Amino acid sequence: MTGRETLTVEETLAALRAVGETTRLRLMALLAEAELTVKDATAILGQSQPRISRHLKLLTEAGLILRFPEGSWVYYRIADGAAGAFARDLVSRIDSSDPVFAADRERFQAIRKAKADEAAAYFAKKASTWDTERSLHASDNDVEQALLAVLGDKPFQSFLDLGTGTGRLLELLSDRYASALGIDASHDMLAVARANLAKVGLNHAQVRHGDIYALNVPPRSFDVVAIHQVLHFLDDPARALAEATRALRPGGRLLIIDFAPHDLEFLRETHAHRRLGFGHDQMQRWVEALDLKMEKVADIAPKTTQENKLTVTLWLARDPRIVTDLPVADPTREVA
Template sequence: MGCLRACGETTRIRLLALLVLGELTVKDLTVILGQSQPRISRHLKLLCEAGVIKRYPEGAWVYYRLGEGGPAELARRIVAQSQQSDPVLAADHDRLVSLRRAKAEEAAAFFAARANNWDKERSLHVPEVAVEAAMRALVGAKSFDTLLDLGTGTGRLLELFSEQYERGIGIDTSQNMLSVARANLDRVGLQKAQVRQGDIYALPIAPDTADLTVVHQVLHYLEEPGRAILEAARTLRPGGRLLLVDFAPHELEFLREKHAHRRLGFSQEQVGNWLAEADLELVSTNDLTPGAGEKDKLTVTLWLAQDRRVVTDLPVADPTKELA
């Protein structure tokens, strides 16, 4: 009943019709609806209290998104009924499309300004398409519930694995990169994925959340990679998997000076020790080495580890009774 009361108001239906399509800030919603910020904020507060939507702080901004479970599903049905030939909702949708287009242009400009550095890094190892193919081969084709992408950057991995997961979450510290990721997710219409601002050492993710957590080309930027692996392991469900992708040891010092790398690659022993400290079992590794005559290029290594806890429907025997 509380959900119905929260949704049963014209402005709140307009808000829900927009939030069904993705996450938006208060500023976004005021622009689209043409209403004051206090008015929009009050309606959003009521929807949050009813459990229909969720709020995600990101620096000075707060993003709102449709929640999960019963109240949110009821809201989806209400919106679906309301959208039939409603000119107000249609106009809101057109303004949302225009707003997203403007944000995509801003994101593209930010990305283009940094493309030279990223292109330089990519030229130092095997093509990215080969890295992505190796990642998919290690993960396998089986479907799973939740993907967590740490250091999501452009959100590429949320797109890469989109056919396999039911829910995708990308985490990054940079608001600019999150803008790029949101624009990319909007471009491909990937509504089951979302991105959040967060610290890789203190993730805004509950324990036992992810079936697959990925850390792709992030560890070499960190002062404490082992600590980040411990935090990534905390996010895994019993039997969940952690995929690490980074460079093998190398001596390209200019990557420290010009590309902000803190670590010049990682050895098998080093990563193996960190995984053991996180109580994860190393399942498989794969080295993507440069071709003949490419001595100055880097080896990309993939490590796949698994949470040691066993998922079972069978009763677990009590060892104290066996000893009695």
């Protein structure tokens, strides 16, 4: 099915046939709440993995749900467009007090809580490292306020957060975008991000496992692409910037947040930093090489007189290509 606002008669009949079975209707009700893996669905519905996989395959073929591989796991979610609207409307009309569906929701909430607890434990284990690094630079609040100011108040359609980590930018900008995708190479960090997004009820943002050097997203599909405190971990920042630029729509903006140049060599050993910050001239050269126009640069210095404190710099560049009325790809669709 397509991203149109309506379904053809054939698509409608296919959708009705797909949901016309108890297990598949139960799966649709669960997927209307959140993304699920086959393992999740198997635990909730108490059925075998092959059986659950078959039902998910039929729903996918009918265009009602989408399938997203992530390493050895596969996530499923409600489709976009008219098919997704049809599925959500259908689920909303089911009696919420039905004992079968109520029991499914109860088991689903138990699984969600277990995952949140697991993610919280991982975050706590890593928190001391992250807090040490945070203490070395301008406060998160100052950086976030500067970030919001640089982007401005005007809403935009689609947002891509590269190296999303805990999903903080997805949450911070949630009232600015219509849809968002966060990508990270760490499965553990994605678990943290999913738990955080679920905690605040943020359902118009997704997170995916991916490689910042080879983004599995359609080209020219995002209005804003952010790379927040990621480049200093990379061996080839310019390559990552080029890949991020590929995802920008004409007129789209690339937001880069990272450290200004510094000499804290211990960050290489204790925090796996590859680069000790980036200067304005260096970033300007990279941006110009990508045919982008640098629009704003802001330095956020720490509010302290102590030595060995890092300045954070925000760079905002724009793709100067003219926006046309040509159709663009669904930004959350994975590409082969």
